[in-house]
Structures are given as structure tokens and as C-alpha cells.
Amino acid sequence: MPTPGTLRVQLLEAQRRLREEGVAVQILVAGIEGAGRHAVINALTHALDTRGLRVHAWTPESVPAQGRPPLWRYWMHLAPRGQIALFLDGWYESALASALAGQTVSLTHPRRLEAQLRAEGSRVLKLWVALPLNVARRRLRARLREEQRAPRLPEQAVLAAADDAEQALASLRKGDPEWCVLNGERPDRLGKAALAAVLEQLTAAAPALPKRPRLPPLKDRRRITGTTIPPEPDAAALETALASLQVELARRAWQAHAAGRSTVLVLEGWDAAGKGGVIRRITQALDARLFRVVPIAAPNDEERARPYLWRFWRHLPPQGEITIFDRSWYGRVLVERVEGYASRADWTRAYAEIRDFEAQLVESGIRLHKVWLQIHPDTQLARFEARAADPAKQHKLTDEDWRNRERRPAYEAAIEDMLARTEAPEASWQVVAADHKQPARVEVLRRLVEVVG
């Protein structure tokens, strides 16, 4: 076994290489209070170059996710490419607490997060500092006596653990071969063991990526483009409907705020389908304190250095607010797929990633409203030409819009796939015929009013 000195040299070398290769490393140090996780974290921060390293640990009093899904705060602190994040328990925090309390544990979202991280090139290292509950209790009691103080919350959880907690913790760990188990009974050896384990995993070849998911064939394709454009309905009636929907939306937005209910509106649609007009009718109605509009453009360098969905996670609304995404994570399976910005493996995997992301929103109580604004190619052409002629709208029309238009059949296939593969209960698509602007706005607002609740 190498001495700590050479271990450290090798670790630094591994860290340097991963930094140069732009690999993100997420390290979890999990276990119960008193097991020795802090000794492991200290050994790692001592050994590694701290310039590329961040430690993330929270007390029970830390500001929590404020209505966002429980994984939000881990997402927010993922190491970017080339750096290392060290998490105390990390995304197993609540599973560990549940196991201690004798409650059932779901690992679905943590496991999917890890799969997603690995698929995008992160290394995920999972260290478990294991210590029998009775030993941990003895240690904690001795420490409390020595420091003459009452137990803190995480300590209380260990002291008051359920009878079958030992078994629950063991099964949590044993169901997953990726955990590297360190023996907490020998605190003096913990640091060195941790360094050796991390070195071994950092220098091992990157784990083989799972194959590109085979997408199940679609039974029902929803055909989006009709052959004709319907006649324009009565304008005056629509104006009245729109105005009363706006009043109702304002009322419900304040109610939702008072009740701490958040809403995410996803607006997707063809270029010139009228997203801007829809958004304006919504934001006119709302108090500026209750919503944010997030226009999605090319990612910046903080965003490019992290997994794809990070730049959407970061804009999720806090409790009681509404976030409107003007384009969204669906870019992955639309423009990125059609234009080849994402690899085939990336966009085929994205359907499941998006379903999981949206499921987490829904589970945490966020209302989700996904809109596709559909227009006929002739409508689009007419609007492009009108934009080109109007100095107040010219900025909305780019060469890219014309190029996208040329690829309409490829986009149609991608859109129909998207609608079919990401339809889910409480994450359902509203496909709106938007050849006429006013009825489209009324339709979106009518549904939004229901969703905001």
C-alpha cells in the first residue's frame, strides 16, 4: 500500500489530469452522524488541490429548496467540468434520514441523477463511512458528555434511530455496488483509506457508458400539421374572453402565492407562432412580483460546464411564484436534434431525463403547463414576410429562422416524437392551433388559469 505522501502525489496528479480533460468529479461522503465523514472530508481537502475543490454540506437550518424539488440544491452545487465537488451525504441525505427514522426510502431520483451525470461525463464517487449504530451512539454520548451540551438535530436522529434502522441503512447501501464502504470503527485509518479509494476510482478508466437507449416504437403519433387553415373566429368575443381571463389569472396568481403554490409554464412553438404575444398577454395580467420570464438562448460558459438540465434547474420558481420559459429544455430534442448540436445518444436519452425532471417538479407540488404553438407553414411564411417589412419586428427575424423553415419535415418529426414521448399525467402537452393569434392566446390563458389553480 502506498504511503500517504505518495498517495497525495498520485491524487494531485489524477486531479490535474481530470482538470485538463475537463472532467467533473462529484464525490459523496455518506453515513450516519458520528461515523467519521468529517475525517474523510478533511483528509480529501487536505490531500487535493483546493483551488479546484468545493465542499457542500448543509445544516438542518440551511435555507432549503423553497418549494423546488429536493434535488434542487445538489443540482445547484454540482461541480462544473474540471472541478471536484465533495458532498456530505449529498443526494442521499433524505434517504439516510428516512432509513434512520424507519421510513421507506425511494432512490429513484438519486439513481437517475447519477446516470445522467455519468452520461454527460461526470465521475461520481460514492464513499460510505460505515459504523454500527450502537457504536455511533456510544461515541456521540461520550462526545456530548465531554462537550457538556445537548445533541444537535443530526445527532438526535442517530440517538433516536428506529429499531430496524441498522438493517434499513445496510440495505440502502448493499443494493448498490457503487458504494465504496470505509470502516468507521478505525478512525485513525479512515483518512488514508479514503484517499486510496478515491485515487483508485479517479485513475480507473471512466466507467463504460450505458448504450444509447432504444426508444420504444410509438403507437399513436399525433399529426400536428393540418392541410388547411381554419377561418378566423369572431374578434370581439375573443377580446372580452381574453380580458376576463386576465383578471381571473391575476386573482389566482395572488391566491397561489398566498398558498405557496408555484407554476412553470413551458412555451414552445414554431418560429413566429406567437410565443411573444402569448407571454405578453400573461405578463400584462400579472403583478411583476409574482413571475419571471426566462428566455432560453445559447448556454453561457457556466452553463456549458454543467449537465444539460442545470440551466433550467437554476431558474425554477421559488414557492408561490410563476416561471415562464420562453423555449425550454425541449430544445434538446428539437433544434439540438435536428441541427445536430446534440449527439444521437444525447437526445435519445433526453426523453427519459426530461420525464424524470418534470416528474420531480410535479412531485414537489409545482404545477406544470406545457404549450406547443402550432402554425401552418403558410401562416409562418406570411408572418416572416410581415416581420421583414416591419422595422419594429425585423429584429425578431434571423437567417436562422429561414434556415429552420427549410427543414420543416425534420422538425415536424422531432416535434411529433417530443409530444408523444414526453406526455405524462400532470405534465401534459397543450397543442394550440395558433394560425390566428387571438384564439391561441385565449386557449393558453384558459388552461393556465386552471393550472395556476
Added chain:
Amino acid sequence: MPTPGTLRVQLLEAQRRLREEGVAVQILVAGIEGAGRHAVINALTHALDTRGLRVHAWTPESVPAQGRPPLWRYWMHLAPRGQIALFLDGWYESALASALAGQTVSLTHPRRLEAQLRAEGSRVLKLWVALPLNVARRRLRARLREEQRAPRLPEQAVLAAADDAEQALASLRKGDPEWCVLNGERPDRLGKAALAAVLEQLTAAAPALPKRPRLPPLKDRRRITGTTIPPEPDAAALETALASLQVELARRAWQAHAAGRSTVLVLEGWDAAGKGGVIRRITQALDARLFRVVPIAAPNDEERARPYLWRFWRHLPPQGEITIFDRSWYGRVLVERVEGYASRADWTRAYAEIRDFEAQLVESGIRLHKVWLQIHPDTQLARFEARAADPAKQHKLTDEDWRNRERRPAYEAAIEDMLARTEAPEASWQVVAADHKQPARVEVLRRLVEVVG
């Protein structure tokens, strides 16, 4: 007067030009509840290209600064270069609330923020929607009757305003010629008036920057480099002292956490002065949940797009935690000054900006501990050579370190200026002789223990 149509075309053109020039625009829309600020914001979001625009408004229930200074959340949401941020009241939020409640108002920090923004190339536009209090009250009461509801908090503030609030609000506004006052009594004209005012300011020449501040001559220069290195003190006694300081620090950090008291530690020093070792002795002692280490390196593109201090504001600790800056905002007046990365105007201005920043930390109850680790040039040379020879430390030594060493006299002047010009009550420098590592660590920890409190 131009029609709204041409106004909009001209606004879009102005927005496009400022985006191309990489100018950040911060727009404040201030006034009392009911005056018509939302109509102004709607008119602006309607007229401008929303892709480069964010609106920032908070309800009284929004998560506040969590122990950071009141201006923290505005800093966090400043428009980056090329974009526009629209703030409802913005950094006058608390001044407006105080005026309404008949309390005294301090505008020191908002005014300094604006000066700083302008000095770094932001445009700052200040719109005030003015409405007499009695008119606002009438409007609010009519609205409450119509919507059959109780007043919300900001509405209550207007309904219950102090007798002399009208005067307090007027003097708040009249003391500052930069406010562009819009008449809230004619809601139908507000939008157009706001567009015209914004257009005028966006197309006007950028306001002349104030001259480079003339720095007052220094009376007392603190000479930092002595001619000799003192002999190494007794090692065993220091080990014992260090260990007991670590125990005490751990205890006090939990106490501070319980009391919601935060600490910021700024560690500066010569290359190879031993910052890493000091940090390790501190972090070994602390629970990982109570602190963050923030190593300061070159800014990334999100950081470069914002005023200089943004990247430090973003890392301020939440209530009850400790943030350790491994190098800091003092880079501006050290490496950036000496190496010419900052212009002379930038670094001379920085002393006042830093004093204001630190004053805000102190005022909001954050404990500040600033350390300069001082070593003799011979000590540095010996450590550089030891690093070059040690494979576990080679990564810490770069060509830049040797280059900086060549410029020692220029750095010494910059350091002595820094120590003299940024010394302040509760923001005092601890200059530590660090030619011997262990006594330096003991000195820093001893003071830190007192500061954490």
C-alpha cells in the same frame, strides 16, 4: 412627440446598439403602491426585445438576504453587459418603505452602488412614478372594494402611511436630479411617457464619468518587510496552543451558527506565505456544514460581464456560516494594479468601493477578519525552492510566482497602500509575520476565535 410605433422602433434600435456595445442597463421603476409602476414595467417589457431583458420584483414574502447586506439581492440580479434589468423600486425599496413609515432614510449605499455601476460602464435609469398619497389611497380603496379583498402588505403601507410621508417621499426624490419623474395621475399616458423617457436616456451620450479619485496622501505607512527573520519559537508549546484554539473555534462556530452570526475571513499574503496551511488548520477544526472556502481565481464569463465586486458578493455567507476567501477583492489593488490588469482609475476607485462593501458587511452584522500573511523575501525563495523539489507541491508553483517575485518592490508599495487605505473599525487588518508557519497559524486562529465570537 413620436408615436408609440416609432418610439418602439427607436427603442429596439437603442437596445440593439447597447447590446452590441456590451453596455449593461439597470432601470429602476420606483414609487408607492398604486402609483402605476406596473403599467410602466408592462410598457417597457412590451416595447423592448425580451430576450435581453429581465424584470426583478419581490414580494414581502420573498426569501430575503438571509443575513447578507440589504443590497445583496440587487447585486445578485444586476444586468450583465449587453442586457437590461428592470427593478421594481430596486435598491430604493427600503428607503421608500422607510419614508412611507415616517422613518429616517439613508441613501448612502444606494448612491454609492450607482456610482460604482456607472464607473464600470452600466447605464442606470431611474424612473419615479409620482402620485399624491391621497390619490393613491383612493385608488387602492376602490380596487379593494372591487376585488372584495383585504389589502396586501405593500397596500397596507400606503393606507397607513405616516402624516409626513408625502414630504419624506418628495425630499427623497428631489434631493436627486437623476430621477425622471412620471406623472401617475394620468395612467393612460404613463406607458408612452416611460418609453419616451427611457429612449431619451438610452440614446443620450453616456454620462461623463467622474474623474479618477485623488487619493489623500498617507500619513502613516506601515512598513511590512523587516530586515531579518526572527528565530523559530518553541514548537511543542505552539502545537498545544493550536490544538486548543481549534477546539475553541469549533465550539464558537456552532454557537455563532445558533445565534445566526456570520463571519467572513479574508486571507491575503505573498505567494508561499502559507495561506493553504492556515486554511487547513481552520477547516480541520470546523464542521463541514458551517463554512465554505472560496478560492479566487480569474473570473469566468458570467463574472466578467458584471461589476468587479459581483463575484465576491455572490459568495457571502448565509446567516450563521463562515466564508473563507482564499485571496479576495483585494486582488484589485494588488495583482491587478501591479500587473496592469486594472486601469489606474479602476484601482484608485477600488479603495472606496472596498471600504463601502466592507462597511455593508459590518452593518449587516457579519464579522470580518482580514489577514495579511507577511514573509521575508528570503523565506519566499526558500519555500519556492522547496516546492520545486517536492512532487506533492510542484503544482503550487507557477512561472507567475517567479514573475511576481521579481516585482517585489511594486507589490510592497501596493500592499502598504492597501493596508493603510482599507483599514477601518471592525474591518481591521491583522498583519501576521509568517516566516515560521506554526506561530502564524496560531496568531490567525487566535484572532479568528475572537472574531467568530
